[in-house]
Amino acid sequence: MEDTFAAALARATRGGTDDVDAAASVLAAEADWDAVARSAADDVVRDCARRGWQPQDLLRMAGRELEPPHQRLAAALPEPGLGAFARTERLDRFSAATAYVELLRLYARLPAIPALAVEAGEEAAPPKMLARIRALLAKAESTGYPEEAEALSAKAQHLMARHSIDAALLAASHDTRATAGARRIGVDRPYEGAKALLLDAVAAANRCQSVWSSELGFSTVVGHAPDLDAVELLYTSLLVQADRALHGGRTSRSRDFRESFLIAYASRIRARLLTATAEEESETPDLLPALTSRALAVEDTTRRLFPTTTTSRLRARDADGWHHGESAADTAHLRGARHRP
Structure with a gap:
């Protein structure tokens, strides 16, 4: 259920590696993990936007703080889906879910920054x-x-x-x-x-x-x-x-x-x-x-x-x-x- 993964992701955001693994296990076990992952990503990215982060900023942070697969995942977020990412990267469900949780965890932990003035x-x-x-x-x-x-x-x-x-x-x-x-x-x-x-x-x-x-x-x-x-x-x-x-x-x-x-x-x-x-x-x-x-x-x-x-x-x-x-x-x-x- 989405609520179950949302709660696990919240714990992973506050906690450490064990909490990340636990959230990844919950996501990997979801029958429709693409829909659950997409919903979570929408929520996190929307919250980032409220804190001043634009899509290109998030992509840059993924490349700066995580590994190349995370950046490729960030570039496709939330489409075409976690299943497609796992197939492209040749990852099992748990490994793909772990990368997803690590990415969303990074985004959720970003501080608020000034919202940019609109260029004329x-x-x-x-x-x-x-x-x-x-x-x-x-x-x-x-x-x-x-x-x-x-x-x-x-x-x-x-x-x-x-x-x-x-x-x-x-x-x-x-x-x-x-x-x-x-x-x-x-x-x-x-x-x-x-x-x-x-x-x-x-x-x-x-x-x-x-x-x-x-x-x-x-x-x-x-x-x-x-x-x-x-x-x-x-x-x-x-x-x-x-x-x-x-x-x-x-x-x-x-x-x-x-x-x-x-x-x-x-x-x-x-x-x-x-x-x-x-x-x-x-x-x-x-x-x-x-x-x-x-x-x-x-x-x-x-x-x-x-x-x-x-x-x-x-x-x-x-x-x-x-x-x-x-x-x-x-x-x-x-x-x-x-x-x-």
Whole structure:
């Protein structure tokens, strides 16, 4: 019965491994375990939504805290059913039920987080434009010719910057009150602190604010839709470039070297991006009132979502790592960085 499993799941949420096994046994013994599992998942996910968790957040947490089968299960939750999951993963009923209980237990234990502000849909880059930008960046990442990569990156920058400027001017011309939205972006292990620092650098240069939730593995970036798109695309691209430069055929680097590399990389990227943004704004004085209004909206939304925050500092412990990180940042392509088209 659903009530029996619901009670067992509640005990598993509060308890330990024995309680998880007991709940899995109850679920595995259900004649229509798909229906029972689906009902429980609906209840848990609905409760998570009330506590601020969006579907993509839950999927990210499954990948962060559990094993790959759990993440695959989370991606299909609650369809196509527990039976199909067991067959695909080649698991017996008890093992499949255990994975299900562990996943729901993780979700039920998640703390409440701020409900995100809705991003202004009319400002978001059109799907076709985003598809073009992503295609350009993918080609820039894969080409072996630096000149081609620069040309592709410049085109992507032009498209994103043009849309952001047009959106700001359009809102100002219509005397539309600037409203900011928010987006959670995963900050994965290892070296989460340094990666969060890089994301914060990209956010600041693109007129956004970033708040890192270290224990939950993501940062919340507050800004306007086209700027949030730019942050996500550029952060992802810079991570790929940093990873390539960090490894560079060498695998014996120490943890201190790697962390120092990424901290220096983030610091130098911040300086490059902020300089580019300042140059652009100095060339577009007519845009400054609109940008000021949008900056205030970002500040207000950030303060509402996060009335209290703390500042953390990272210390680089390896001078060689710091030097290599700065060098890598100096040669990184700032795809999506703001510039005057």
